[in-house]
Amino acid sequence: RKEVEQDPGPFNVPEGATVAFNCTYSNSASQSFFWYRQDCRKEPKLLMSVYSSGNEDGRFTAQLNRASQYISLLIRDSKLSDSATYLCVVIRMEYGNKLVFGAGTILRVKS
Amino acid sequence: GAVVSQHPSRVICKSGTSVKIECRSLDFQATTMFWYRQFPKQSLMLMATSNEGSKATYEQGVEKDKFLINHASLTLSTLTVTSAHPEDSSFYICSARASGGWDTQYFGPGTRLTVL
Numbered sequence: 001r002k003e004v005e006q007d008p009g010p011f012n013v014p015e016g017a018t019v020a021f022n023c024t025y026s027n028s029a030s031q032s033f034f035w036y037r038q039d040c041r042k043e044p045k046l047l048m049s050v051y052s053s054g055n056e057d058g059r060f061t062a063q064l065n066r067a068s069q070y071i072s073l074l075i076r077d078s079k080l081s082d083s084a085t086y087l088c089v090v091i092r093m094e095y096g097n098k099l100v101f102g103a104g105t106i107l108r109v110k111s
Numbered sequence: 112g113a114v115v116s117q118h119p120s121r122v123i124c125k126s127g128t129s130v131k132i133e134c135r136s137l138d139f140q141a142t143t144m145f146w147y148r149q150f151p152k153q154s155l156m157l158m159a160t161s162n163e164g165s166k167a168t169y170e171q172g173v174e175k176d177k178f179l180i181n182h183a184s185l186t187l188s189t190l191t192v193t194s195a196h197p198e199d200s201s202f203y204i205c206s207a208r209a210s211g212g213w214d215t216q217y218f219g220p221g222t223r224l225t226v227l
Contacts (some may be wrong), residue, residue, distance in 0.1 A: 008152070043204055044155065087154070096160070099206075099216070100143070103154040107216040 001026055002032045004102035006088050016076045023064045023071040023088030030100075032091040033064055035073050037084045038104060042086055047073075078109045114138055115207045117219035124195055131191045132222045134205030140185035141207035145216075146178070149202040161188055178225055195226045 006023045006032035013019050046094040048055065048060040050054075050071055061074040071088055114137040124130050134144060143162050147155040159175075161167035161182035169175045179191040188207075194198055203222045209215040 002154075004154070041202070041221070041223065043221050045218070096162065097156075098157060101154040101156075103152070 001084060002103070003027055003100050004088050005101040006086075006105050008103060008105060009052075010106035010108050011109060013078055015078055015080060015109055015111050017105060017109075018074065018076045019078055020075075021073045021088075021107075023073075023102055025069050025071070025088075025090045027090075027092060029092050029094055030090040031093050033071050034089040034091075034099075035060075035062055035071075038087055038102075039084050044101070047086070052098045055076055058085055069098040069110055075107075078107075080109050080111060082106055113218040115141075115205065117205055117222050119222060121222060121223045121225075123227065124134040127194055129191055129193045130195055130224060131189055131226075132205070134190070134201055134207065134219050136186045136190045136209075136217070137196065139207075139209050139215075141188070142185065142210050142217055143208040144182055144188040145206040145208070146180060146188075146190050147204045149204060149221075154202050155204060155224045158190075164165045192224065195224070199224045200226045 004025050035047040036044040037047045040046040048057050050064045052064050054063045059076045063072045085104040085106050087104045090100050116135045118133045143223045148158050149155045157166045158173045159180050160171045161180050163182050163185050167180035168196050182188040205219040
């Protein structure tokens with residue numbers, strides 16, 4: 001079983017739609033959680049951190065459920081420019097603060 | 112923001128040749144550099160971690176004699192794929208971290224290697 005699992009998609013949505021991505025992680029010792037965005041043939045870029053209390057950054061909302069080992073990302077009012085692969089990432093302190101990436105969920109926003 | 116560069120951005124080589132990829136932190140000192148590999152439709156997989164002036168630590172299943180890593184200075188790390196074969200064709204991404212922890216980790220733009 002992979003340490004970080006994501007639905008690969010693709011999610012095909014119209015502009016303006018709300019879309020949610022889910023991620024589960026297997027190691028309960030994971031301590032920090034993030035969403036990264038990766039455009040085709042580009043490097044990943046940090047989108048936002050994920051906190052237990054939930055956090056919001058503009059149209060993006062991230063949630064963490066430690067009990068269920070589940071992370072989510074909600075995108076409201078989707079834009080064409082949101083089309084990308086969204087990577088769920090966790091860190092375990094015991095793993096030397098190394099980032100562990102999920103395989104990503106593909107989002108395609110269409111006009 | 113901090114910038115990490117990689118060179119070359121794309122390389123095509125014949126099977127059996129060696130390829131060197133450079134990773135540079137342009138405006139900060141990277142105490143640690145990471146090398147990742149990403150196959151199509153798969154996640155980034157950490158290959159190795161290198162700290163300046165010491166030997167790299169390789170992840171399980173990564174051949175250290177095939178993927179030579181040198182981190183000779185606080186701004187430069189190199190990955191050499193020795194005797195490359197078609198199955199080594201992949202997207203190689205480096206990441207540089209300053210001393211502050213995960214939030215000071217920055218990714219390079221990646222190098223796409225194609226081995227014929």
